[in-house]
Amino acid sequence: MRWTESFISTLWQAPSEAEILSHKLMLRAGLIKKLAAGVYIFMPLGLKVLRKIENIVREEMNASGALELLMPILQPEELWQESGRWEEWSNEMMCVRDHHKRQFGLGPTHEEIVTDIIRKEIKSYKQLPVTFYQIQTKFRDEIRPRFGIIRAREFTMKDAYSFDRDIDGLNKNYKKMRSTYCKIFDKCVLKYQIVEAESGIMGGDVSHEFMALADSGEDVIVLCPSCGYSASMEKAEVLNIKQKTIDKCPKCAGCIEIRKGIELGHIFKLGDKYSKSMGAKFLDKDGREKSIIMGCYGIGISRIIAAVIEQNNDENGIIWPESIAPYQVEILPLNVNDNKTMQIAENLYEKFLSKRIEVIIDDRNERPGIKFKDADLIGIPIRITISSQKAKDNIVEIHKRDTEENKLVDIDELQQFRN
Ligand SMILES: Nc1ncnc2c1ncn2[C@@H]1O[C@H](COP(=O)(O)OP(=O)(O)OP(=O)(O)O)[C@@H](O)[C@H]1O
Ligand SMILES: [Mg+2]
Ligand SMILES: [Zn+2]
Structure with a gap:
């Protein structure tokens, strides 16, 4: 997309x-x-x-x-x-x-x-x-x-x-x-x-x-650490009304x-x-x-x-678990007017699509700050950033939304991504 x-x-x-x-x-x-x-x-x-x-x-x-x-x-x-x-x-x-x-x-x-x-x-x-x-x-x-x-x-x-x-x-x-x-x-x-x-x-x-x-x-x-009993408050109250206490576990009398x-x-x-x-x-x-x-x-x-x-x-947004994320990967070319950046970005995009990996490419002509902010907000698990500087050496940055781990990777290595 x-x-x-x-x-x-x-x-x-x-x-x-x-x-x-x-x-x-x-x-x-x-x-x-x-x-x-x-x-x-x-x-x-x-x-x-x-x-x-x-x-x-x-x-x-x-x-x-x-x-x-x-x-x-x-x-x-x-x-x-x-x-x-x-x-x-x-x-x-x-x-x-x-x-x-x-x-x-x-x-x-x-x-x-x-x-x-x-x-x-x-x-x-x-x-x-x-x-x-x-x-x-x-x-x-x-x-x-x-x-x-x-x-x-x-x-x-x-x-x-x-x-x-x-x-x-x-x-x-x-x-x-x-x-x-x-x-x-x-x-x-x-x-x-x-x-x-x-x-x-x-x-x-x-x-x-x-x-x-x-x-x-x-x-x-209501949870009881001593015996593992757990109940909704409504249920616990019904039981406890009989016992005339509220802070005791109805099963073992431990503290809830x-x-x-x-x-x-x-x-x-x-x-x-x-x-x-x-x-x-x-x-x-x-x-x-x-x-x-x-x-x-x-x-x-x-x-x-x-x-x-x-x-x-x-504080920046959603962090989707892979299993229900709307997309697995977001490709983020920082400057859509840079040829080398877009060549790498489009190549990767096609590659992921052909492997049926759900991918979104932020192809907007927007400031990087806005793109990063939106990427964090919508919370796609993996982000691949392409800067014109690194693109010259065929290097991209992989960022994991959950751990915030960053990794610089050669695009040849990325071709094997999720084979
Ligand atoms: N108004 C609602 N909006 C969204 N989901 C709901 C709503 N009401 C119930 N659900 C979901 O449907 C499930 C099954 O419905 P059920 O009749 O057991 O709910 P309920 O006991 O009325 O829920 P609640 O106590 O939250 O009103 C609930 O466990 C809940 O996840
Ligand atoms: Mg209800
Ligand atoms: Zn208990």
Whole structure:
């Protein structure tokens, strides 16, 4: 990609409404633009990152054996009346009416829809277990949309739903999802903590949240260094209210530590909550009719971007991990009017393209100061700078965004770059 054709629009200063660093940096790097409160446009550079995360999630979900489908955003009110959640969700559900005045909700989550599929399709134990997932836009009319895409009203989620014959099956699937989530967040290079959580409006009695550790996080996590117990503050309070203490670990009575986090994902053992209310049954081996046992598993795909930035930045900008960086390499010719500089830069550019290395060349006729500033801001992992001085000797400078390591390299050596 050529910078001059890339439509990247960086800002020196973030709009004052941006409260936390990831929101500021996303706006300054031109990854997103605001359309309305909690509603954002993903610009081309930001969309590349979103797609990379989607691909990581898709790869790991497929590897776990889950099947991808795509459920509608438009959800008939009647299904939510059946599960009994229409009222419960009334504050957060965005609603529309069609011209017959039939009411629809814009999906904030998809338990009702997926349960409707299952109750129609599944008859026998032979069709179980099965896990479906999708990567889909969700709508939630958050009371307080904030922090950019962290708490948005329209956002991308990966949601998965497992269906089993019994609790044993659910436990197996739950464990599998938990380890799949670890692989996903490891690939995104996130530092996170798995905590016991409250199940709330989703239902069920066991759930865990994956929390990215970050001081700007809205969620409070309780950790016990003595026994390793960790829980969301909500969960710990529920347990501790019984014990009438707040600073003691509910498991070993050791002293707890408090951390802040951003919720990346949440997994639930739902049991028969939806299959009972909506009548999703199957005929078991023993000839008896039983309720299908469910689990559900969410990941905030768009929220991950912000969490990664919260954990990977410096005063100059974003520091992308390779796995989700919009480009792997940035070529930075300091003087685009110098022939030798441009000859080397263009050669390298072609070479990387032919090797399918994602590369961007800053071919703008701008001052070096501006180019360096923008390069740091958008945070491409490897930068190759070409100055007219060094170009004479066929030397370029390689800079690593994360370690700030600099290395002078002969371009012949670079030809072997990532063979
Ligand atoms: N408003 C939002 N904007 C962006 N991502 C969100 C939003 N709400 C939820 N998510 C993401 O979707 C995942 C699954 O949704 P879930 O219903 O479990 O969230 P939640 O418990 O409502 O989250 P929160 O407590 O942050 O409101 C969450 O773990 C989070 O990463
Ligand atoms: Mg919520
Ligand atoms: Zn403890």
